[in-house]
Amino acid sequence: MEKETALQLKHKSSLSKKVASFIDRVKKDFKRNKMIYLMVSPVVLYYIIFQYGPMYGLQIAFKDYSPALGFLGSPWVGFEHFKEFFNSFFFWRLLRNTILLSFYSLLFAFPAGIILALLLNEVRSRIFKRTVQTVTYMPHFVSLVVIVGILYDFTARDGVVNDILGFLFGIEPIAFMQQAEWFRTLFIGSDIWQNVGWSSIIFLAAMSNIDPSLYEAAKMDGAGRFKQMFHITLPGIMPTVVILLILLIGKFMTVGEEKILLMYNPTTYETADVIGTYVYRKGILESNFSYSAAVGLFKALIAFTLLVIANGIARKVGDTKLW
């Protein structure tokens, strides 16, 4: 008995010693690097206030939230909202659409930036390169509402796209925005158009970091431009590609809901309605806050799991990883 207490005491004191020494070290460090702490504080505060703080509100996913009763006052209902969502008529469709749209954007939109960067890297005329770059990243600065407006105009029955198709191939006008089977193509296509230039910038930056002597050596060994691209440029930007890919996978379940809201209508719900837009309709328009919090939480959990898996794979396969 006495022995135990003594041991516990010893343990305790060692623990408190550890804590004390930790605080000491932090104090010392703080004195030494005051300015750095000051500089990082806005970022830390941002995360605490805007990212971690609101997580407190997540509890309403397990409650029957009523604004009048507040977060704490609303009664608990457990997993009721989750059950309702899993049994919802649209559950599978929402899941399928969310995953497919994300998947297609990984498959088509993500490589588009890499390909453009690779092509631009091979261009020798600086004026041409600059022009192409400016033209391709311009749309990134145009508001989403305007982009979708342009999309509507171009793909309308009497719009440019149908005019061209009719003129060249004699195809009857297609109401693109009203047909479910066209939605994904339009969504991903316009996404590429809007962002390809912007996303190529980071890859171009990575390419400029590659040691020029590598190219010279390859040339000496008789490698052509394609060989150089495949064996030097691509491996050179690989770490950047992997990191960006992991980050993208972390956002996997978030598929530009704002744009879908602008683009969809009942005729295209079939392929367009995703978890995010469903949450918007349920939560904001029908003020079913608890239910949409539950759905949102479910979505976040999937994204988090995917992120961990992706990072794990990256760690196994290469040395590039997020943590």
Place this chain on the structure above:
Amino acid sequence: MWEKSKALSFLLMLLLLLVVGCSSNETSNEKEEQADGEDIDLKDPEEVEYPDEITYWTELNPSVAQTSQSLNDVGVYQELEKITGTKVEFKHPSGEGTDITEQFNLMIASGKLPDVIEYNWRTVPNGPDKAIEAGNIIRLNELIENNAPNLNRYLNENPEVKKMVTTDAGNIYTFPFIRGDEKLMVFMGMMIRQDWLDKLDLEKPSTISEWEEVLTAFKNGDPNGNGEMDEIPLMVQPDDFKYIGAFVGAYEIHAQFYNDNGTVKYGSIQPEFKEFLTTMNKWYEQGLLDPDFAAVDTKLLDAKVTNNQLGSLFGYTGGGIGKYMGLMEDQIPEFTLSPTPHPSLKEGEKAATAQLAHPYEGYHSASISGSAENPEEIVKWLDFAYSEEGHMLFNFGVEGESYEMIDGYPTYTEEITKNPDGLPMTQALGKYIRASYGGPLVQDVRYVEQYLELPEQQEAVEIWGETAENEINMPPTTLNADESEEFNSIMSDLDTYYDEMVVRFIMGEEPLSNFEDFVATLKGMGIERAIELQQAALDRYMER
């Protein structure tokens, strides 16, 4: 000593309870007290003054937004401030349609409420009773009886209206927008290009088969005379079918819930609805129905009409006939949009349903929020609109500026009818009055008599009024809080599926042979339970 301290603590506790009870609006205790009408300490109405200032949340009607930043700039409120001395701080949500719903819901969720909120409280999630229970708005019965003599008199003289503004729980929750005359209740229907009919030597259609003939003639006869087959014979939007019963009424049903001699039915699962869909599908395939019908907005619709392409459409007397005839006056002098009867299946019959507003529907009604500090004063201020003087002000504006009394008839001046700045009448009215789009007031028939200046518009009210029975329309029932929670959770997914399928059936993407599956799916989603809930609400309404 012991006894004394015990008594003291007991007293303290009582005091505490009282304070807690008063400061929280949702305790059931207080609700019951309110419902009994006891224990409310109402000031002597004589002592109540107009409030010094109030905050007032309401959407800004598009026709007002054209000329004014806020309702403070509008004649009626400037005059009202002179009379009552009350400074009003208006808060207007931006945008239209769902933007407003969104901002309303966020405002409620934030808990920071202005004194007066003008909205359709009848349609808020979980209904007005729940909004009172949650403390978002307050029950007004006693306040109206005590402090709003004008509205109180009106409600007592019009028991039918009083029934509509009262919930099943017996709460009056709003200062209503009331249509004061039958002529004000019909304002929507089918309209057709009369000049095209004349050109092709056709009669105005009145049955579904006549419609089909006329539309086909429009399609093939090149009535706009440009040598191309670019005419769009018909434009009706899915919501017009769904909520108003355009064309659906010919099939003896309403697409949504309707009242079949006291039994609630849901039209879209009836076999008649399949007949309706079959016709629409046929028209769509033949190019009679605009291929863009499912995703058209006001701008696109305007373009189709003003491009001289559209043969017939569903729309308003003012915002349809009036607007387009005004727009086309100079361009195509013979352009005439003329109202057509609501179509029926057989010659000489009436459509079962069409647009017909109730005297009270919920829109643009002003409720007092739970955070208002001086409800009695606000009630007195709101009641002014229902007084003789207020009635004139809200319906006709400022005497000498927007109207003159000529032989006892309030006649709009040229400022309104022939605006010097070239404003269309809707916008000119919007600068002075509120009756043109709704507000907490009684709408005056003399407004509409002058507003509908064109003979076609006058004719429209008559034709549309006469050619539908409307007996099957549901009265403005209310669901109680629990019911409406259940009802909403059924209907939100169901409506999504419904909207999608109806459009697909019409566009032929879903074969009509699948109609039975559609009905079965609706049943699987709980439509029968929704009907039960509506039935209960209707039964209670009938008993009120």
